[in-house]
Amino acid sequence: MIKFSHVSLIYPNSTTTVLEDLNLTIAEGEMVLVIGPTGSGKSSLLRLINGLVPHHTGGILAGDVSVNGLSTQMTKPGGMAHLIGIVGQNPANGFVADTVEEELAFGMEVLNLPNDVMRKRVEEVLDLLSLAPLRNRSIATLSGGEQQRVAIGAALVTHPKVLVLDEPTSALDPIAAEEVLSILHRLVHDLGLTVVIAEHKLERVIQFADRIVYINGEGVANVGTPEEILMQSPIAPPIVHLAKALGLKEIGVTVREMRRMTTHYRDIETISKIETPPTSSKVITFEKLTVSYGDTIALNGITSNIFAGDVVAVMGRNGAGKSSLLKALAGVNPPTGGSISLSGKNPFELHGKQRRETIGFIPQEPSDLLYGQSVAIECEQADRDNELSAGTTFAVLQQLVPGISTATHPRDLSEGQRLGLALSVVLSSNPSILILDEPTRGLDYQAKNELTRMLINFAASFGKAVILATHDVELVAELASRVIFIADGDIVADGSTLDVLLSSPAFAPQVAKVMSPQPWLSVKDVVAALEGLQ
Amino acid sequence: MTKPSLHPFTWWLWAIGLAVAILRFDSTWFTVSCVGVVMVVVYTCRDDAPWAKSFDWTLKLSAWILAVRTVIGIAIGVPIPGTPLFTVPIVPLPDWMPGIRIGGTVTWERLSSSVTEGLLICSIIVIFGAAASLTSPHRLLRVMPIYIYEFAVAVVIATSVLPQLVSSVKRIRMAQRLRGQKTRGFSSWKRVAIPLLEESLARSLDLAASMDSRGYGVSKKRSRYRPISWRLKDSLVVISAVGLVVIS
Numbered sequence: 001m002i003k004f005s006h007v008s009l010i011y012p013n014s015t016t017t018v019l020e021d022l023n024l025t026i027a028e029g030e031m032v033l034v035i036g037p038t039g040s041g042k043s044s045l046l047r048l049i050n051g052l053v054p055h056h057t058g059g060i061l062a063g064d065v066s067v068n069g070l071s072t073q074m075t076k077p078g079g080m081a082h083l084i085g086i087v088g089q090n091p092a093n094g095f096v097a098d099t100v101e102e103e104l105a106f107g108m109e110v111l112n113l114p115n116d117v118m119r120k121r122v123e124e125v126l127d128l129l130s131l132a133p134l135r136n137r138s139i140a141t142l143s144g145g146e147q148q149r150v151a152i153g154a155a156l157v158t159h160p161k162v163l164v165l166d167e168p169t170s171a172l173d174p175i176a177a178e179e180v181l182s183i184l185h186r187l188v189h190d191l192g193l194t195v196v197i198a199e200h201k202l203e204r205v206i207q208f209a210d211r212i213v214y215i216n217g218e219g220v221a222n223v224g225t226p227e228e229i230l231m232q233s234p235i236a237p238p239i240v241h242l243a244k245a246l247g248l249k250e251i252g253v254t255v256r257e258m259r260r261m262t263t264h265y266r267d268i269e270t271i272s273k274i275e276t277p278p279t280s281s282k283v284i285t286f287e288k289l290t291v292s293y294g295d296t297i298a299l300n301g302i303t304s305n306i307f308a309g310d311v312v313a314v315m316g317r318n319g320a321g322k323s324s325l326l327k328a329l330a331g332v333n334p335p336t337g338g339s340i341s342l343s344g345k346n347p348f349e350l351h352g353k354q355r356r357e358t359i360g361f362i363p364q365e366p367s368d369l370l371y372g373q374s375v376a377i378e379c380e381q382a383d384r385d386n387e388l389s390a391g392t393t394f395a396v397l398q399q400l401v402p403g404i405s406t407a408t409h410p411r412d413l414s415e416g417q418r419l420g421l422a423l424s425v426v427l428s429s430n431p432s433i434l435i436l437d438e439p440t441r442g443l444d445y446q447a448k449n450e451l452t453r454m455l456i457n458f459a460a461s462f463g464k465a466v467i468l469a470t471h472d473v474e475l476v477a478e479l480a481s482r483v484i485f486i487a488d489g490d491i492v493a494d495g496s497t498l499d500v501l502l503s504s505p506a507f508a509p510q511v512a513k514v515m516s517p518q519p520w521l522s523v524k525d526v527v528a529a530l531e532g533l534q
Numbered sequence: 535m536t537k538p539s540l541h542p543f544t545w546w547l548w549a550i551g552l553a554v555a556i557l558r559f560d561s562t563w564f565t566v567s568c569v570g571v572v573m574v575v576v577y578t579c580r581d582d583a584p585w586a587k588s589f590d591w592t593l594k595l596s597a598w599i600l601a602v603r604t605v606i607g608i609a610i611g612v613p614i615p616g617t618p619l620f621t622v623p624i625v626p627l628p629d630w631m632p633g634i635r636i637g638g639t640v641t642w643e644r645l646s647s648s649v650t651e652g653l654l655i656c657s658i659i660v661i662f663g664a665a666a667s668l669t670s671p672h673r674l675l676r677v678m679p680i681y682i683y684e685f686a687v688a689v690v691i692a693t694s695v696l697p698q699l700v701s702s703v704k705r706i707r708m709a710q711r712l713r714g715q716k717t718r719g720f721s722s723w724k725r726v727a728i729p730l731l732e733e734s735l736a737r738s739l740d741l742a743a744s745m746d747s748r749g750y751g752v753s754k755k756r757s758r759y760r761p762i763s764w765r766l767k768d769s770l771v772v773i774s775a776v777g778l779v780v781i782s
Contacts, residue, residue, distance in 0.1 A: 081749025094744030
């Protein structure tokens with residue numbers, strides 16, 4: 001169906017080739033997963049399929065990409081519209097209509113399909129993706145998962161033979177991600193659709209993939225079955241790391257396979273350690289905190305405390321009120337009711353230096369904080385702001401992201417590096433509380449490990465509090481000491497990470513699913529527990 | 535979106551009509567009352583959509599332009615004789631710039647002519663800002679004739695990116711306030727402008743790529759899923775503006 005023959009790609013003003021001599025044939029009805037570190041060219045590979053690269057982005061392409069016999073050299077992306085549906089990384093940026101139904105119809109309108117065909121297909125897609133209740137809703141009011149489904153629907157109405165998706169679940173909570181992926185799985189099996197998908201969160205998609213293309217960032221791409229590729233690649237979901245850590249001969253890519261291979265580990269009697277929480281001082285106290293926007297209540301009178309040295313993960317579905325809580329604590333959205341105290345101070349009365357020393361906030365888009373023309377200028381600005389000796393911020397940055405070039409423009413950094421830069425700018429003022437809003441969007445496993453190490457270090461060695469909102473259960477399992485679970489503006493669970501994650505099957509990390517009922521969340525826990533026995 | 539809204543061209547035609555009438559009348563009272571009417575119309579007719587929120591910023595922008603225009607207008611240029619109000623010291627200029635003067639006596643006539651000219655510019659900005667905030671750029675795209683599709687894409691991207699800018703500005707300023715930066719004053723704008731430009735560029739490219747890969751502009755004919763029809767209401771709005779042009 002899709003054929004890459006001797007494809008090499010290089011962007012102008014760039015010294016590294018994105019792809020070098022890639023040969024790949026994807027058969028009809030196959031689901032292919034593209035993995036690789038951030039910035040390795042996954043998106044470029046996806047966009048080569050319908051010719052957006054190089055027609056839309058520039059770049060020098062050697063070799064040939066053809067879909068269903070149609071070469072992208074001869075055909076522009078528009079000419080492939082009936083053949084390929086493509087869903088970008090951020091579907092909200094690609095919407096061209098106001099309501100769900102109009103958005104779905106757009107692709108057919110421009111192909112000049114007759115009205116009766118359009119009506120039939122819109123109904124079909126509404127049913128297929130369970131969008132019928134949303135048909136007249138304004139797209140701007142939909143949640144992330146719903147928008148993702150609309151974008152997939154809009155790509156499917158033209159009855160394409162190939163569906164290409166760039167990180168379809170990165171912004172979604174585990175439940176919404178599950179919905180989207182099971183729909184894709186059904187499309188592949190029921191309609192014989194060919195699906196090419198790029199995703200960082202392998203634990204979510206790996207079980208659906210037939211083959212994996214692994215791009216290492218230096219132009220080399222390996223193609224193989226999930227087992228083959230994951231055995232060697234450094235990028236692997238926790239389940240594969242578990243298999244390697246236990247020294248299993250084979251690896252399983254689904255929880256079911258792994259459970260079969262690890263039966264005897266689950267029967268081991270383990271001594272359950274009862275950890276007494278160390279008594280530390282309260283840094284944040286909020287009582288009966290209420291936040292509402294117009295008629296909608298985002299937070300419904302919640303009360304809790306956060307202690308020094310805690311790493312607290314705030315979890316919950318999209319739109320549950322996680323961001324509202326963080327913003328209220330950081331002092332951006334004034335609460336409608338209740339009180340917040342940050343070590344006795346009101347976050348809304350903090351300004352300038354005092355604010356920087358009390359609270360550090362990393363927004364969803366870390367680049368919002370950055371405005372310098374280069375990494376060096378950004379670091380100097382932070383030094384001046386905090387009256388630090390020159391080079392302090394850069395020293396922090398060097399620890400977080402070693403080997404970063406000082407002359408680089410922040411825009412040209414990879415996602416992980418940019419987060420590292422924003423983090424070091426914020427940390428240079430040594431705040432006693434650090435708040436992060438969904439820090440792992442678009443981060444690969446390596447960058448996530450770095451982040452985990454940094455944050456644990458920050459919280460443990462300096463006795464600071466870290467609060468982060470995230471959908472990433474694997475990150476929470478590795479990082480957080482405590483989880484606050486929010487649903488519809490109320491706290492539904494608040495306790496140690498172990499208790500909260502194990503009590504909800506949807507939010508349980510992969511290792512916990514494999515090892516249940518053993519109380520282990522991550523590979524680290526398993527290894528530690530088994531070592532304790534010997 | 536349950537309430538049937540007007541045709542996307544309606545408010546744009548209305549705006550063009552008003553702008554022509556204002557330029558032909560050339561009367562301060564007419565200009566001011568037009569701006570007043572436009573403001574009332576926007577605040578009563580606009581819905582909750584993101585682009586509707588951009589009107590407040592249009593007003594702020596035009597007030598800023600009016601202020602700058604007035605100051606420059608009374609400070610630089612040819613003196614107009616009349617009732618003196620106050621005197622600003624004259625800045626000496628080299629000989630090769632005859633006829634231009636900076637400073638000097640500011641007369642009532644001078645002040646009023648500057649304000650009138652400034653008002654004219656601002657009223658045009660406000661009127662087209664109103665049209666942009668009352669019309670969904672997406673609906674505008676659907677009625678644009680396909681044979682000018684490249685122009686249509688540009689218009690839609692421009693009119694849809696502008697309102698998004700407003701929400702991005704809010705988000706970026708919030709983030710920088712949290713970094714402990716001042717968000718008032720001129721220098722803060724530089725800090726906002728860079729992330730803002732980057733983001734709007736990325737958004738525009740995304741939108742263009744999405745339209746391109748969905749085949750926009752490939753077929754010169756285009757079918758209508760739910761045709762947007764021109765109704766009596768639309769004619770009334772446009773006629774009201776045309777009427778003003780005729781009597782002016």
